[in-house]
Amino acid sequence: MDVPSTALFTDHYELTMLQGALKSATADRRSVFEVFTRRLPEGRRYGVVGGTGRVLDAVENFRFDAGVLAFLRERAVVDEPTLEWLASYRFSGDIWGYPEGEVYFPGSPILRVEGSFAECVLLETVILSILNHDSAIAAAASRMASAAGDRPLIEMGARRTHELAAVAASRAAYVGGFTTTSDLAAGFRYGIPTVGTSAHSFTLLHDSERDAFRAQVDALGRGTTLLVDTYDVSEAVRMAVEIAGPELGAVRIDSGDLLLVAHRVRRELDELGATNTKIVVTSDLDEYAIASLAAAPVDAYGVGTQLVTGSGHPTCSMVYKLVARARSADPKAPLEPVAKKSLGGKSSLGGRKWAARRVDADGVAEAEVVGTGPVPTDLADRQLLVELVKGGDVVAREPLDTVRERHAAALGRLPLSAAQLSRGDAVIPTEYVA
Amino acid sequence: MDVPSTALFTDHYELTMLQGALKSATADRRSVFEVFTRRLPEGRRYGVVGGTGRVLDAVENFRFDAGVLAFLRERAVVDEPTLEWLASYRFSGDIWGYPEGEVYFPGSPILRVEGSFAECVLLETVILSILNHDSAIAAAASRMASAAGDRPLIEMGARRTHELAAVAASRAAYVGGFTTTSDLAAGFRYGIPTVGTSAHSFTLLHDSERDAFRAQVDALGRGTTLLVDTYDVSEAVRMAVEIAGPELGAVRIDSGDLLLVAHRVRRELDELGATNTKIVVTSDLDEYAIASLAAAPVDAYGVGTQLVTGSGHPTCSMVYKLVARARSADPKAPLEPVAKKSLGGKSSLGGRKWAARRVDADGVAEAEVVGTGPVPTDLADRQLLVELVKGGDVVAREPLDTVRERHAAALGRLPLSAAQLSRGDAVIPTEYVA
Structure with a gap:
């Protein structure tokens, strides 16, 4: 600095x-x-x-x-x-x-x-x-953007690289086709749109997942993205829609077999009437993982490590x-x-x-x-x-x-x-x- | 910034x-x-x-x-x-x-x-x-330092990573066992000793390699390190000793089969009476390349890319x-x-x-x-x-x-x-x- x-x-x-x-x-x-x-x-x-x-x-x-x-x-x-x-x-x-x-x-x-x-x-x-x-970074981002097609890509690799390299990486990712970043400094310095809602710690902080979801919806509105894989994913999805209603913006899945879980979550959301609720996946994604999810009901990808390290x-x-x-x-x-x-x-x-x-x-x-x-x-x-x-x-x-x-x-x-x-x-x- | x-x-x-x-x-x-x-x-x-x-x-x-x-x-x-x-x-x-x-x-x-x-x-x-x-970076540096044994390691990876990540990388390399850095900002910020003498462009700038060597010795003294692989290595070594005398500090080899060239250069230096002139090698080194040079007459290693990228x-x-x-x-x-x-x-x-x-x-x-x-x-x-x-x-x-x-x-x-x-x-x- x-x-x-x-x-x-x-x-x-x-x-x-x-x-x-x-x-x-x-x-x-x-x-x-x-x-x-x-x-x-x-x-x-x-x-x-x-x-x-x-x-x-x-x-x-x-x-x-x-x-x-x-x-x-x-x-x-x-x-x-x-x-x-x-x-x-x-x-x-x-x-x-x-x-x-x-x-x-x-x-x-x-x-x-x-x-x-x-x-x-x-x-x-x-x-x-x-x-x-x-x-x-731009080259890695470009390949990921090709793999993602029309689906938006969120850059979230700040924690995996030097704090100022991260800001430049957000910028390069945006050039390569990413849509948004989690990095506030990149928003400040380059005007890139920033996004983010919550991590597992927010759920664990509360006495129950229900309390956490309610707190988040109270604070950020029904359009927020709820993280549903802290305990049981299926139960969390049900609870999320119960609390936010079918206006729930999105759910995020950050672990497990993303292909399988995305399909299950989509079915569950649809059954609950939350047909417009989106699914965001994050978890060690690279261009190959993104491509492999092309046929999955996924609406957006969050990419961290592999983006900021140039995917190899x-x-x-x-x-x-x-x-x-x-x-x-x-x-x-x-x-x-x-x-x-x-x-x-x-x-x-x-x-x-x-x-x-x-x-x-x-x-x-x-x-x-x-x-x-x-x-x-x-x-x-x-x-x-x-x-x-x-x-x-x-x-x-x-x-x-x-x-x-x-x-x-x-x-x-x-x-x-x-x-x-x-x-x-x-x-x-x-x-x-x- | x-x-x-x-x-x-x-x-x-x-x-x-x-x-x-x-x-x-x-x-x-x-x-x-x-x-x-x-x-x-x-x-x-x-x-x-x-x-x-x-x-x-x-x-x-x-x-x-x-x-x-x-x-x-x-x-x-x-x-x-x-x-x-x-x-x-x-x-x-x-x-x-x-x-x-x-x-x-x-x-x-x-x-x-x-x-x-x-x-x-x-x-x-x-x-x-x-x-x-x-x-x-510290982990990669530590492995390289183990491989180098008592020979000094120069960190010179600034050009291969984000300009401020480079400063932190120099710091981490020093922690891991590196001796010096080429990065002036790391010297400024953390007090790490900085070193460096010349690149191929300095030789190419002059009308002849002889002119370049003479200019460098005039400017930096006989203890300097002359880069000897712009044209013919053997001829350059001869000329370097002719110009600087046996007090020549070191020669640097930045390309070719380092093991082979180091042996030849050592023999030539010794024959010319420059028995105290050291040999510095640089060129895409990593811990394995360093280890493979353990038996070679090499006095110091300069490491860039592989250091600042954590060697994989x-x-x-x-x-x-x-x-x-x-x-x-x-x-x-x-x-x-x-x-x-x-x-x-x-x-x-x-x-x-x-x-x-x-x-x-x-x-x-x-x-x-x-x-x-x-x-x-x-x-x-x-x-x-x-x-x-x-x-x-x-x-x-x-x-x-x-x-x-x-x-x-x-x-x-x-x-x-x-x-x-x-x-x-x-x-x-x-x-x-x-």
Whole structure:
């Protein structure tokens, strides 16, 4: 909570590199860094860009104030000339990137940061933190939303991850297609609708389940959701309708064989005349469990652990690489492509890249095309990178609902097999053109 | 960053339960909540309590200020009487728990929160967020530290997780046995030593690897760590020693077959007379990769992704359950054990618990003993819970180094098989006594 600015969400070596570059007079060299990933998580068919909006906030707040500088001085992280340079730091370059919510594939240049080496290298850690975390959650959310179809999804994983990661996870889940969150901080910070009624402790607090239900209906109205699996589910359902009447909003089931119990509870509710009372299920759900309940009489899913841990893939493998640099700060000095070349993997494609998604006659995506030369005419209006920061100023803020809609639209333009939950390769290939 | 207090790291339903309990006049009932886990992550032999110190901070800062109350009012999360109650909220109860760094097992009462139902229920989400995240990282760190033996471990996972989760992960890694971190915010916030020198981009920025090495040695001195795998490793090692002399601090290898390359680099360094130059390896390491390098001439390990994602287990499954409550606020009213009882799992043991670790004649742990009745005489001085908060005041702050030493000591008193990396059951059984 009490880290004063985003400038410290930075690896020590970014600052020592700065010091080295200042010493060798290379700090001002015009540079291009790109964020990309060499592969999708195993078996995943597409990735989802999450966190771009948070990246823009982080870049804007990336300042070295007196407290931060004092810390760096005291720890001798860097020398005095470097501290002086940091004191006036403000990113003044340009950032282009895939708009948030867009899908991506191996090699997609998800974000491109241009400016002096010094101003760009410092942003590496915080940009990757945000994109790697938020994109992992957004991708898991997107798969869950596909599995849930039209049924709403409640994000309720706050208790399973770091308290602030949880807030970002709620945001990413919303982008991926979730409907609401249990996390009040996510409601406060991002305006995501929050929901929730009661836990088992509320029932156990009272002298009887009947007392608890009555207390909840008194306090929250008949439209509330009663948790019916503290003792005997069938008895609880009967009592719930007896107390709230057929206007009871919903019942929640949080344990047991959800498929079986949902069917039984639906039958019981219908027999009691509570035909409009909904059934919410929660209990270690993931996209597969959600899909397996497609034919069950379930009205909404609450998802916690598997959402905030990326359903098996809690991080992406995005990297931030210098892909081109000039030999001076002169805007006319030519950019030279650069890339690591040693044996043993981790190689990458040098050069400043564009990307476009080629579609077939029906408008369905058929390839992610990435290149360093001129953009082919037929792909000119299919380009994916948009301007996000211009001369240090953020130029592309947008409401979260726009991002959420963009994701749904982008997913809708992928081949249908994108929504398959089974393991597979990227749903479209990445093609490189020189 | 801009969530104003820890009070919003809370699930919506904690507040609606409060409203219900205020309405049914049960909010003041004396209550006992306990944090425990039903199982360890699959194959793990022990858990590590991480985050207790952060829990104490969160409890202290759990206040509903004007901004928070305005948000809750605007969203109609709760009614006016409940908002009034929240405005003067301050936890005034008691918290006992396993001291941070201690190991735990299934059923261990890791934290016990006592007070009125209302004041205790609100803390559920933030307490679980912190303990579930930090304990997952501490456990992974502990296994990696066992695998690394006396060799130092550098935490460098910031870019792979949420920017603030990264700070907590550095802290938990330090508790688990890591030596340093790359994360400047963790150095700032928790005083953990930070380290780092350069990335491939620094080499690529310069006109040649030679220029880059010279720049780094000029800026950071001969004791620096040069990254030698941008182009040809062998040539880079030769050049590094040529430039820095045999006083070169270390070389870092970040790709390729680390075992093979480390042997070759060691031989080359020795041939060049740089017999004191160390070798640091980094590249998707986990506890197994670290163990496999035990016989390699490696001096330090840098670990990123696998550390901050809990090496396959990014969260624990700790829960916060009401285990006992009185029928009034009267301190003399008897506490009645309570527990969820429906079929289908998630059952738990009611009653306020103590825990002790029984040891054999050699002082080696042989069982985690948990009970609700009187503590057996022979276990009286082996009890695990310590007082952390008394009447709302934190009474057990401690330096992080104390926590780190406690973990090493606790691990040292477990059977030797605790340090095995292979999958297995909890290294000691949990025994329940009435």
